[in-house]
Amino acid sequence: MTRLVLNRQLIEDHANPATVVLDLIRQRQGLTGTKDVCREGDCGACQVLLGSMRGGRLRYQAVNACLLPLGAIDACHVVTVEGLNGESLNPLQRALVDCGAIQCGFCTPSLMMALTGFFLNAETSNEQAAIDAVAGNLCRCTGYAGIKRAITRLCRQFDLAGSPPERRIDNLVHWQILPAYFSGIAEKLSAIAPRDAVEQSPDAVLVGGGTDLWATRPHWLHTQSLAFLSDSADGVRFDANDCIVDAAVTIEQLRTSKLFRQLFPSVTQDFELICSAPVRARATVGGNLINASPIADLAVFFLALNARLLLVSHDASRTVSLKDFFRGYKQIDLQSGERLQAIHFNRTAAQGFSYEKVSMRRHLDIAAVNSALGIEHADGRIVTARLSAGGVAPVPFYFEKTCAYLQDKSIAPATVLAAADIARHEIAPISDLRGSAEYKRLLLRQLIFAHFMKLFPEVIRWEQLHARQ
Ligand SMILES: Cc1cc2nc3c(=O)[nH]c(=O)nc-3n(C[C@H](O)[C@H](O)[C@H](O)COP(=O)(O)OP(=O)(O)OC[C@H]3O[C@@H](n4cnc5c(N)ncnc54)[C@H](O)[C@@H]3O)c2cc1C
Ligand code: FES
Ligand code: FES
Numbered sequence: 001m002t003r004l005v006l007n008r009q010l011i012e013d014h015a016n017p018a019t020v021v022l023d024l025i026r027q028r029q030g031l032t033g034t035k036d037v038c039r040e041g042d043c044g045a046c047q048v049l050l051g052s053m054r055g056g057r058l059r060y061q062a063v064n065a066c067l068l069p070l071g072a073i074d075a076c077h078v079v080t081v082e083g084l085n086g087e088s089l090n091p092l093q094r095a096l097v098d099c100g101a102i103q104c105g106f107c108t109p110s111l112m113m114a115l116t117g118f119f120l121n122a123e124t125s126n127e128q129a130a131i132d133a134v135a136g137n138l139c140r141c142t143g144y145a146g147i148k149r150a151i152t153r154l155c156r157q158f159d160l161a162g163s164p165p166e167r168r169i170d171n172l173v174h175w176q177i178l179p180a181y182f183s184g185i186a187e188k189l190s191a192i193a194p195r196d197a198v199e200q201s202p203d204a205v206l207v208g209g210g211t212d213l214w215a216t217r218p219h220w221l222h223t224q225s226l227a228f229l230s231d232s233a234d235g236v237r238f239d240a241n242d243c244i245v246d247a248a249v250t251i252e253q254l255r256t257s258k259l260f261r262q263l264f265p266s267v268t269q270d271f272e273l274i275c276s277a278p279v280r281a282r283a284t285v286g287g288n289l290i291n292a293s294p295i296a297d298l299a300v301f302f303l304a305l306n307a308r309l310l311l312v313s314h315d316a317s318r319t320v321s322l323k324d325f326f327r328g329y330k331q332i333d334l335q336s337g338e339r340l341q342a343i344h345f346n347r348t349a350a351q352g353f354s355y356e357k358v359s360m361r362r363h364l365d366i367a368a369v370n371s372a373l374g375i376e377h378a379d380g381r382i383v384t385a386r387l388s389a390g391g392v393a394p395v396p397f398y399f400e401k402t403c404a405y406l407q408d409k410s411i412a413p414a415t416v417l418a419a420a421d422i423a424r425h426e427i428a429p430i431s432d433l434r435g436s437a438e439y440k441r442l443l444l445r446q447l448i449f450a451h452f453m454k455l456f457p458e459v460i461r462w463e464q465l466h467a468r469q
Contacts, residue, residue, distance in 0.1 A: 002070045003192050007031075007083030008181050010188060017071030017228075018221040020214060022046045025065060025080055033081035033109045039066040040215045041279050042364070044137040047110040049117055050281075051077035051185065054231070057166065058186040061252075061281040062117030062133075067214040068282065069221070071228050072207065075192040077185050081109035084116060086179050092116065092154060099149035103141035111137050111147065114277065115154070119177055120168060125155040135363040136276025201225040202314075206339055209250060209282035211275075212291050229286070229339070236260050243347050247286025247340040251275065251298070254285055263350035270355050274298070276364040286340045289322070292332050292395065295367045299326070299396035301355055303388035304372035305345040313337045319344075326395035349374050349386070354451040358443050360434060367391055368434040369443040373451035375406075380459075382406050382415075387451075389444055391434065392427035401426050413464040416452045420445040 002013045006029060013024060022039070025031045025048070035045035041064045050073065051060040058077070065078075084090065089097065092115050102108050111134060118133035130151045139147065163171040172178040204227035207213060213221060235249035236257040243263060245254065254260055255271035264270070274297045275283055288298040289309070299322070307322045311334065322343075325333050334340070352375040359365035371389040375382055385406035387399040402423040409415040429440035452460040 002074050004073055004075065005077045005185060005188050007079060010192075013070060015070055016222050017069055017226055018218070018224070019070045020066055020218065021048065021068040021070065021073060021078060022065035024070060025078070031080050031082050034065055035106060035110065036066070039218070041067050041211055041276070042138075044114070044276065044278060045107055045110050047113040047117075047137070047278050049077075049079035049083075049113055049120070051079065051189070052231075053186065053189050058169065058189065060117060060120045062114045062136075062278050063281050064136075064211075064278045067209075067211045067279070069207070069210050069214060069226070069228075071226055072210060074195055075189055077189060079113070079116075081112055084112060084179065086176070090176055091157065092119075092150075092177060095150040095153050095157075096147070099153060100146035101142055101150045102146070107137055107139040107141075111139070115151075116172075116177065117277075119154075119158065119160065119172060122160050125158055125160045127152055127155045130155055132272055132363075133277050136278045200227045202337055208248060208284035208287035208290075211279050211283040212287055229284075238347065241346050241348065242344050243350070245285055245343045247284065247289075247342055249285050250281060251283050251285060251288065252277070252280040255280065263347060264353065264355075266355075270357075271297075273357050273359070273362065285343065289325075289343070290332065290334065290340060292326055292330050293366075293390075294329070294393060294395055294397075295370060295390040296396055297357060297367060297370055297390070300370050300388045300390040301372050302343055302345065303396055303398050304353070304355075304374045304386045305349045306374070306386055307343050307345040309340055310342045310344065311335075311338045312341045313339070317341070323398045329394035348376070352376060352455055354454045356447045356450050358447065366434075369429075369440050369447060371444065371447040371451065373448070373455070375455060377411060380411055382409050382411060385419075387419075387423065387448070389423075389427070389447070392429045392440055392444055394428075397427060399423050399426050411452075411456050411459055413460060416449060416460055416465060420448045423448060 022036055025034050037043045037045040046065040047062050048065045049060045050063045051058055096102050114134040114137055118130050122129055158175055169182050173180055173183055204225040207226050207228045229248050235246050235253045236259045237244050251274055255268055260267055285298055288296050302322055308319050309322055309325055311318050320333055355372045357367045357370040359367050367390055369391040374386040376384045385403045387402050390396050402419050405422050406419055424441045429437040431437045449465050
């Protein structure tokens with residue numbers, strides 16, 4: 001049984017825990033404001049706000065209801081557009097109407113959820129951040145100009161910088177962005193008694209965020225025993241020289257982690273191109289690595305950090321190098337009964353680090369080719385290099401030969417050109433929807449150039465590389 005607050009009301013539902021919240025809302029509760037379209041996380045038309053108590057505070061995120069199983073939302077608050085509506089239009093709805101951001105209106109309920117999620121979470125009223133927050137919402141009518149105008153108006157109207165996280169819900173109620181009942185939700189959720197622990201079957205399907213499982217095998221999951229991995233409270237931490245990332249941390253938690261940003265100052269922008277905001281809010285780092293997609297962005301990122309995986313079972317644990325973890329297309333070194341608990345890497349690996357991704361669409365698209373490079377250097381020479389790429393082999397790929405070549409070479413255009421040439425012969429890309437094999441080889445070369453130009457702008461410049469190709 002799942003107990004939750006749906007908009008204003010406490011409900012209990014006995015459906016199979018694999019049932020998605022989209023079906024609960026539309027079919028079982030008759031709330032049809034949330035739209036049912038692709039059921040794969042791509043269109044964003046099914047977004048709801050998911051609120052839960054974490055660290056003593058009620059936090060909300062806009063998520064895709066088509067990829068959200070009931071088993072993951074016990075003691076949560078699910079908000080649909082019906083739960084935001086009041087007697088008259090609220091300021092977000094008014095801005096969308098006034099700025100011509102609505103034509104057929106099909107995407108509008110979800111847009112409302114994404115925008116409300118932005119106002120609940122953003123540190124400041126930054127327009128670009130608001131646009132990024134709604135990048136997971138496809139609109140087939142407006143051309144997006146009206147939506148951008150509405151965002152500009154709202155960001156000028158409401159100053160989030162003066163609204164601290166612990167006061168945010170009350171502030172939004174005061175500004176009439178949220179209905180007054182939101183002020184009583186924390187108390188309602190706290191009153192839901194914790195579920196008794198249930199003995200998990202050893203062959204239960206492990207569920208992280210469920211974004212891959214429910215996008216690819218929703219019907220099969222109804223026949224399985226499911227083990228929902230709990231949210232990560234302690235997502236990123238430092239221990240001596242290591243950085244440790246909990247496998248259950250979501251990509252969005254990692255993107256916005258203060259500790260992770262200390263190591264990778266551009267991570268907030270870099271990871272914006274991974275999935276979309278509502279998918280990132282659920283997708284875990286562990287799920288991304290276990291999926292072993294040849295273009296998995298985090299696999300490529302962590303490979304170039306020489307990361308190690310901590311794998312645990314009920315009575316044992318072991319550590320494997322991420323480089324050795326990927327065995328073949330979607331084949332990994334994970335034994336029955338094991339789960340990925342954490343990813344470890346040495347913090348010094350974050351110095352001299354570059355990550356790049358090229359996709360056909362800028363937002364909400366998987367990579368044609370992605371790549372990361374980590375370099376330790378001294379006195380103008382490379383001490384060690386760690387290069388990885390996705391989309392160029394059946395697995396997220398680590399360039400052993402190119403890295404061996406780079407060791408002890410001077411940082412100079414000739415070195416970069418030679419490395420790019422070795423790398424292009426180390427890979428075996430295939431032609432597919434994202435580009436021909438030759439195009440991917442070319443992209444890889446350009447990304448290697450981009451890494452070096454970014455890391456060593458004084459000595460490696462585009463004109464030098466271009467002139468000598
Ligand atoms: C619309 C959309 C866009 C996407 N875009 C991108 C993109 O741009 N870049 C990209 O890299 N990826 C992208 N993805 C893939 C996304 O990153 C993965 O779906 C996600 O990271 C999987 O994490 P999850 O927690 O949701 O996994 P789940 O769906 O919960 O699980 C996936 C698999 O991992 C297993 N698993 C999960 N956690 C563990 C664990 N701790 N130990 C052992 N096994 C575990 C599960 O049993 C399952 O087999 C996209 C996905 C969607 C739906
Ligand atoms: S229905 Fe398209 S993202 Fe959920
Ligand atoms: S207004 Fe028609 S899809 Fe956005």
